[in-house]
Amino acid sequence: MPFDFELITEKLQKAVKSIKSNTNSFNQRVLKLIDIYQTTELGFVEQKRTEGKHNWISAKFLDENSIYYEANKLPSDYRVIAVDGSHIDVDRHSPIKCVVLNIGTVIFTYGSEPQAILTNSPYTFIGDSEINIFDSSTTSRSPLQGNLMGVKRAVMELTNLADTLEQYADGIPTLALIDGSLILWSILGEQEFVIKELLQDQFLEQLNRIKNLAHQNVILASYLSYPDTSDVINALRICICNENCSNKNPCTEGCVLVNGIRDRDLFIKFLPDNARSALFESTSNVIEKYYNKGNEISFYYLRIFDEIARIELPSWVSNDPNLLQLSHSLIIDQCEKGMGYPVSIMESHEQAVINTNDRENFKMLLDRLLAEQGVNYNTSQKDRSKKFRWV
Amino acid sequence: MNNYKPIAEIIESSTKSFVAQCYELYQAPKLGTFVQTRDDPSIVGVVYNVFTEPLDPSRRPIARGPFQNTQEKLYEDNPHLSLLFRTEVEVFILGYIDNSKKYKYESPLLPAKIHMGVSLLTKEEIVSFTENINFLELLIEGISTISEEIFSITIRTIASYRQDPEQFIFDSGKQLAGSFSHDQQKLILLLRKLGRGPING
Numbered sequence: 398m399p400f401d402f403e404l405i406t407e408k409l410q411k412a413v414k415s416i417k418s419n420t421n422s423f424n425q426r427v428l429k430l431i432d433i434y435q436t437t438e439l440g441f442v443e444q445k446r447t448e449g450k451h452n453w454i455s456a457k458f459l460d461e462n463s464i465y466y467e468a469n470k471l472p473s474d475y476r477v478i479a480v481d482g483s484h485i486d487v488d489r490h491s492p493i494k495c496v497v498l499n500i501g502t503v504i505f506t507y508g509s510e511p512q513a514i515l516t517n518s519p520y521t522f523i524g525d526s527e528i529n530i531f532d533s534s535t536t537s538r539s540p541l542q543g544n545l546m547g548v549k550r551a552v553m554e555l556t557n558l559a560d561t562l563e564q565y566a567d568g569i570p571t572l573a574l575i576d577g578s579l580i581l582w583s584i585l586g587e588q589e590f591v592i593k594e595l596l597q598d599q600f601l602e603q604l605n606r607i608k609n610l611a612h613q614n615v616i617l618a619s620y621l622s623y624p625d626t627s628d629v630i631n632a633l634r635i636c637i638c639n640e641n642c643s644n645k646n647p648c649t650e651g652c653v654l655v656n657g658i659r660d661r662d663l664f665i666k667f668l669p670d671n672a673r674s675a676l677f678e679s680t681s682n683v684i685e686k687y688y689n690k691g692n693e694i695s696f697y698y699l700r701i702f703d704e705i706a707r708i709e710l711p712s713w714v715s716n717d718p719n720l721l722q723l724s725h726s727l728i729i730d731q732c733e734k735g736m737g738y739p740v741s742i743m744e745s746h747e748q749a750v751i752n753t754n755d756r757e758n759f760k761m762l763l764d765r766l767l768a769e770q771g772v773n774y775n776t777s778q779k780d781r782s783k784k785f786r787w788v
Numbered sequence: 789m790n791n792y793k794p795i796a797e798i799i800e801s802s803t804k805s806f807v808a809q810c811y812e813l814y815q816a817p818k819l820g821t822f823v824q825t826r827d828d829p830s831i832v833g834v835v836y837n838v839f840t841e842p843l844d845p846s847r848r849p850i851a852r853g854p855f856q857n858t859q860e861k862l863y864e865d866n867p868h869l870s871l872l873f874r875t876e877v878e879v880f881i882l883g884y885i886d887n888s889k890k891y892k893y894e895s896p897l898l899p900a901k902i903h904m905g906v907s908l909l910t911k912e913e914i915v916s917f918t919e920n921i922n923f924l925e926l927l928i929e930g931i932s933t934i935s936e937e938i939f940s941i942t943i944r945t946i947a948s949y950r951q952d953p954e955q956f957i958f959d960s961g962k963q964l965a966g967s968f969s970h971d972q973q974k975l976i977l978l979l980r981k982l983g984r985g986p987i988n989g
Contacts, residue, residue, distance in 0.1 A: 505868055511864045512867050
């Protein structure tokens, strides 16, 4: 049955028209927020935020907020190491429960001896013991699939990054770059034994391994393109909102003004090309509850190729003015080489990606191995109906 | 035989031609260059096409704009680029060297194996291989594959290694006249191209 576009077009047209008519008012509100951002004193923002009368996750201001910074010159020799991952989730219709994870790693050396290394490392998690997280004190378990597999992938990416950095760190400035966030937001809501194993025992352990390389001029950063975050806007909102308002009971001063505006909307109008914003610190629950000292996550916004990116750094990087400046100039350079997006992340993604053909080949390999062992492959009727389409 | 130093590796193979991927990006033997495989038998052929393409065909290169520096600087600033492209050569087979080290000016009975190394022939080896005018048989048969231009380049390159280049071109022209007596237009075209003289270097 062909898809009936007519049925959805009318609603889409209305939505597009309303975006257009709201643009002027949106821009005016952003300009007003920029004015507030530039004129509100740093001390006042922090005072209002720490009063804790509103529970929005808002940025801690670490810097003079009206400031922006231009990128410094690049060092003559430097290196960028980036990782990215891709995975094939558990097929619940298959008789063998298996996850495939592929981590792509790139090592780019620039300067007097330019060199590039592109690699990828596949991993498999097979059987109950490997595709579940177990609670040692009870019989509880959480399967590594969906959101949790995403968390495991982040852990494995960071592990590969730490392994590579330990092998290569030799004192020349090295940017260790990952795609996404250093804040494992998505683990919130999981059971405590899962958080302990994946976040505290594994993810933070890798952060600590990388932190131990700080003396070798290693800079850890994560890159979020076109971020949806509103930490800075929320901090401003606290300063201008009526004290009794909440998300359920919005006030006319702050809540209406900031409605639908994200940090990127403010910084795209405020920052010049290639400049970075002041420095902020995330006050996310997951950091306050689990991240240890030295691994608090700071961030700044960067304007590059008419886009705002959010750069997250552990505090051991952001507290060191030299490493902080280097993170800025090296990321700008990476974006210029990648025509708007860090070339190292782009290439690590290319190394990691498991394309449709690979996925099909993996399924065929599994089917063949099962058939060779005479395993009766009783897949579900639903799976069969999708595989063998018929009339 | 020369001191074998592979410059490329076979990635597609048939009894008429093979494709080899060069070990260094852009470091391909020129059109008309004689190469041989380290196979048994060792197959001898001539390069009739050279091309560079992305390793991943779904990732097309895009222009980087006139603001870019020289090619060397571009590749220095982006060292990964040389890992994302590959230079390949297509080689037309002219014969092979049999077990008794004799030249056979005919198609091998089986294609060279994939991943076999490919090396250049020395000037002396080229002269030796082309000493017998029979080497022209497969080359003339293959004109429709390799084109008249590549045929001419090959003959004129070999000529430059000879003591009497003009005589070699003249002899080759005579062979052509015999093969294309039925197609004067093609013969004139080929002779005109040969008439450009030997290619040095």
